[in-house]
Amino acid sequence: MAQAGNNLDDHHQKPQPEGSIILLPIILHMQPHNRSTMSPTAFWALAFEQSTHVNPRQGDDREEEAFWQEYAPQYDERSPLARLATDVIADARALLRSNDSLLEIGPGSGAFTRRLAGCVTSIIGVEPSAAMRAEFVRRWPDDDAHPPPQLIAAKWEDCAAPTADIVFSANALYRVTDIATALLKMTGCARRRVILVQTVGRPHANPLVVQAQGNTYERERADALCDVLGELEIKFRDRRYLVDRGDRTACEVALIDWPSAGKSSEFDAD
Numbered sequence: 001m002a003q004a005g006n007n008l009d010d011h012h013q014k015p016q017p018e019g020s021i022i023l024l025p026i027i028l029h030m031q032p033h034n035r036s037t038m039s040p041t042a043f044w045a046l047a048f049e050q051s052t053h054v055n056p057r058q059g060d061d062r063e064e065e066a067f068w069q070e071y072a073p074q075y076d077e078r079s080p081l082a083r084l085a086t087d088v089i090a091d092a093r094a095l096l097r098s099n100d101s102l103l104e105i106g107p108g109s110g111a112f113t114r115r116l117a118g119c120v121t122s123i124i125g126v127e128p129s130a131a132m133r134a135e136f137v138r139r140w141p142d143d144d145a146h147p148p149p150q151l152i153a154a155k156w157e158d159c160a161a162p163t164a165d166i167v168f169s170a171n172a173l174y175r176v177t178d179i180a181t182a183l184l185k186m187t188g189c190a191r192r193r194v195i196l197v198q199t200v201g202r203p204h205a206n207p208l209v210v211q212a213q214g215n216t217y218e219r220e221r222a223d224a225l226c227d228v229l230g231e232l233e234i235k236f237r238d239r240r241y242l243v244d245r246g247d248r249t250a251c252e253v254a255l256i257d258w259p260s261a262g263k264s265s266e267f268d269a270d
């Protein structure tokens, strides 16, 4: 499985006068064997808690909505992953059946939703941002036979979620503190399968970062999700793709899926 490299492009270091000592930050990329010191769920929770000190969007719903009010109208153009990730979409579609109902967490503008819509019978979205919900409706194709899906105005962790054959989510789990409960809720709501898409690596996805005992620990969100699924003893599949977004290097994307409760032996033959 590919691991993102140590990307120092984000560290804007000031030029130092000659002879001065340059203190470079040491970033430790957590591997599974580092778990002995902190469980994956504890790592996720601590990373979230610490992120609220540096990113006001993380802990403040009004800041988050203010961000989307500004960004939502250009989301599909500035974040074209769903349009470009052809192989990811093809493999996600292969997991769907034409009579499936699909519950999508954080559909945003509906970029992934529109690409999956033709493969299922019905869709419900759980989308907390009013700006994103408006964008979702605005971009939905004008087709009387297929009106826009119902959108529940709530966060996943707070909503009374309906069950569906498939629970799907793409890059929407960045504001969830209790990730184990959120993943178990997805598993509980899915009659057949849970499917997650998660971008890997800067500049498109920031890793989880924890400062502890004078060290900085980083773990890519996709890897951290897999760590937590492992901790929950959920058997999952983790496939990685390279998507050309026009950057210098291709963008890695994870497609993680697992069968719902009661179907846990499905990967035994893999």
Ligand SMILES: C[S@@+](CC[C@H](N)C(=O)[O-])C[C@H]1O[C@@H](n2cnc3c(N)ncnc32)[C@H](O)[C@@H]1O
Residues within 6 Å of the ligand: 068, 082, 105, 106, 107, 108, 109, 110, 111, 112, 126, 127, 128, 129, 132, 154, 155, 156, 157, 169, 170, 171, 172, 173, 174, 175, 176
């Ligand atoms: C980066 S956008 C991704 C949108 C879409 N899934 C895509 O990939 O094109 C993240 C979306 O997740 C939503 N979101 C953030 N936190 C959420 C939560 N706790 N529950 C449900 N949706 C959430 C945001 O409002 C936003 O629409």
